[in-house]
Structures are given as structure tokens and as C-alpha cells.
Amino acid sequence: MPELPEVETLKRYLDKTSLKQVIDIIKVNDNRVLNVSERDLIKSLKDSRFESTIRHGKYIFVYLNPRYLIMHFGMTGDLEYYHKKEDEPKFSKVIFQFKNDYNLAYLSRRMFGRLDIVETTEEFIEKKKLGPDALKMSFEDFEEATKRRSAIIKNALLNQSFIAGIGNIYSDEILFKSRINPYTKMDSINEIKMKKLFENIKEVLKFGIEKEGNLSTFPREFLIPHRKKEERCPICDNEIKRYDISGRRGFFCPKCQKRS
DNA sequence: AGCGATGTTCGCCG
DNA sequence: TCGGCGAACATCGC
Numbered sequence: 001m002p003e004l005p006e007v008e009t010l011k012r013y014l015d016k017t018s019l020k021q022v023i024d025i026i027k028v029n030d031n032r033v034l035n036v037s038e039r040d041l042i043k044s045l046k047d048s049r050f051e052s053t054i055r056h057g058k059y060i061f062v063y064l065n066p067r068y069l070i071m072h073f074g075m076t077g078d079l080e081y082y083h084k085k086e087d088e089p090k091f092s093k094v095i096f097q098f099k100n101d102y103n104l105a106y107l108s109r110r111m112f113g114r115l116d117i118v119e120t121t122e123e124f125i126e127k128k129k130l131g132p133d134a135l136k137m138s139f140e141d142f143e144e145a146t147k148r149r150s151a152i153i154k155n156a157l158l159n160q161s162f163i164a165g166i167g168n169i170y171s172d173e174i175l176f177k178s179r180i181n182p183y184t185k186m187d188s189i190n191e192i193k194m195k196k197l198f199e200n201i202k203e204v205l206k207f208g209i210e211k212e213g214n215l216s217t218f219p220r221e222f223l224i225p226h227r228k229k230e231e232r233c234p235i236c237d238n239e240i241k242r243y244d245i246s247g248r249r250g251f252f253c254p255k256c257q258k259r260s
Numbered sequence: 261a262g263c264g265a266t267g268t269t270c271g272c273c274g
Numbered sequence: 275t276c277g278g279c280g281a282a283c284a285t286c287g288c
Contacts, residue, residue, distance in 0.1 A: 002266045032284090058267075075267050076285080091285095111284050112267055128268095151277060159277095160268085167266050215266080247280060249264080 002058060002073045004134055004165030005208025010071075010079050011055045014062070017081035018050050018096070018104045025097040033093045033108055035116040044117045045069065045096065054121060056133050057164025061121050068121060074112025080105045134165035134201055142198050146186050153189065154182035154245055157201075165205065169215065169224065172250045174204045176223040181259040182243065182252055188260060227251045 026042045028034065034041060044067050054061045062069040071077075080089045081104050088095065092105040094115060106115060118124045132141055145162055156162050157171040166174065175182050177200045180193065189197065211217050218224040221234045231240045233253040243250050 006266070073267085075265060077267095109285060110265080110267090114268095149276085155278075158267095169266050213266085246278060248267095 002075050002077065003167035003170050003208070003213070004055075004058060004205050005170070005211070006213030007058050007060060007073060007165070008055055008209050009213040010073070011053050011060050013079055013081070014050065014060065014104070015053055017102075018098070019053075020049050020051070021098040021100065021102070022047060022049055023096050024099045025095075027095040027097065028093075029095070030093045030111075032111055033106070033113055033115055035114045040117055041094075041115065056121070056125060057130055057160055058167070059124075059130075061118075061124070066119075068118050068124075070114075070116040070118055070124060071106065072114045072116075074108060074110060074114070076107075076109035077113035078107040080107060129161045130164045131160060131162045132164065134163050134205055137163055139195065139198050143191075143194060146189070146194060149186050151186055152182070152245075153180055153184045153186050153197075154250065156186050158246070158248070163201070166201065168248045168250065169227070170204060170208060172227070172252060173223050174200050175257060176252060177204060179256050179258075181254075181257045182245065182250055184260055193260075223251060223253075 023045050026045050028038050031038055044064060048064045051063045051065050053063065058072065060071040062071065081102060082089070083102050089105050089107055091107045091109045093108050094106045096104045131145070149156060149162065151159070153175065154171060157166045157174065158168065174197070178193065178197045180189065180197060215224050226234065226240050229242070232238065233240055233256060236253065236255050238253055238255040240251050241254050243252065
């Protein structure tokens, strides 16, 4: 459950289920997901409440007053709200039990997600060198940031210091919609295409949020349903090509997304 | 049985 | 310094 649309969906889920409830018990099943000591985690959470949440890129900051709990989900993180003890979901790593006996479980299968406690959001964003959130970034900032970089566009979109929230699957979708070849150097994209790219970042991510991050519900005219071998481009019917870049696997249409 | 996976980080090298 | 690459992290489903 990890790119921006999924994380936004988790944020809304947390807001709907768990906000303002007093936390009674913090159960740590596996302390490997903690970037903070178990003692400090408990100290910060016990008897306080999840007051509000902010999402920045793929991170959720949960305001506890006065500190923040940070949730990151890696590739397989999730949240689940449930009542009965025996319904504790598989892969639950940390469980927040509220005074009303309901629980919010933080799950992680591959252990790539992390929980942390910080004093301010700014301090964390600075430490991680996170760029602006993809949905909040202005075109001016986007354009400015692109001018200072020579990286190929696929890597730039994945680079959280440049723009925060886009991952492997959505970056492919954004490039497909923008008709930009993933290997295009950023400084060779003209202003019109750059504007279109910027708009498509927002549109694709917002569409993902509407779909609650559920990739299997994407309509066929998107690239997402065709991310496998021997699929055809929904626009031109050409064969979709697989490519490997910086250890990630992507897909694109060589005919629609010509190198410029 | 082996491969691949929505992420991040780090060391190496050009 | 920047950017690309590959490995490492850890686990499970197909």
C-alpha cells in the first residue's frame, strides 16, 4: 500500500476510524519497524490522542500534541481498524488500542515500513531531504526544480527529494499519459511538455485517490492494467515494452512515448 | 523452486 | 556534486 494515492487513502482511513480517540495500550509485536525506542514510542503515545494528520509524499504525520508519530509503509504497509482481539490481522507489527477497546493495527509484511516519533514535521522533512508533496507543489517550483537537474525523467519522478509521493507504478502512468519516454533527459523537455507533465502528475495521482489506490480498478485506457508481458498499448495497439532502470522494472509504449 | 514486488538507503564509479 | 547502478533490507505469493 505505498505510493501517494494509497498513502492518502490510508490517511483518510485513519482519520475516519481513529482520530481523537484516547490511546490506552501500545502493543509492539515486532520492534524492527521502529525507528524510535519502544519506551519513547509508548511514552509519546500513552494516554494521548491522534489529533490530526498530515500527509507529505508517502509519509503520514500523526499529530499527538506535542509530538508527531510518523508512519511510513514501504511496499507492503497497511492499516486496519478492528474490534475483537482475535481479529488481529496477520503481519500486525504495532497495535494501538484505544480506550473504547477498538484497535488500529499498523501492518508490514516485508518490514520496509517504519514508525518514528519527531518533534516537528519540518525537522523530519529536512532530515529526509523530502521535496514538496506532489499534490501541493506549484508549477513554478516544479519548473524551477527541473531546471537544476539533468537526470532522466523516470529517475527524477522517483526521486523524493525532487518531488515527494510518486513511485514506480504511478511514474510510468504519468509518463505514459504525457507521452514522454522514461529515458528522456529532464533538461531536454520543452516548456509545453513540462507543463503537461506537471498537470498529468496531479491528474493521475488524484485519479488514484478517487480509486482509493486500488490499481485493479483502473480502466483499460490507462497503462496500469497493461503492466505485464505481451500487453498492447490501449492507445495505439503497439506492444508495451518492459524496461529496467535503477533496479526497478517499468513499462512504456515505445510508439506513443518516443525519445525526444 | 525461483522470481518478483507500489520503497529507501548506501557505496561505488564516472 | 550529481546521477546512474546495483545491492541490501525481509518476506510471501504466484
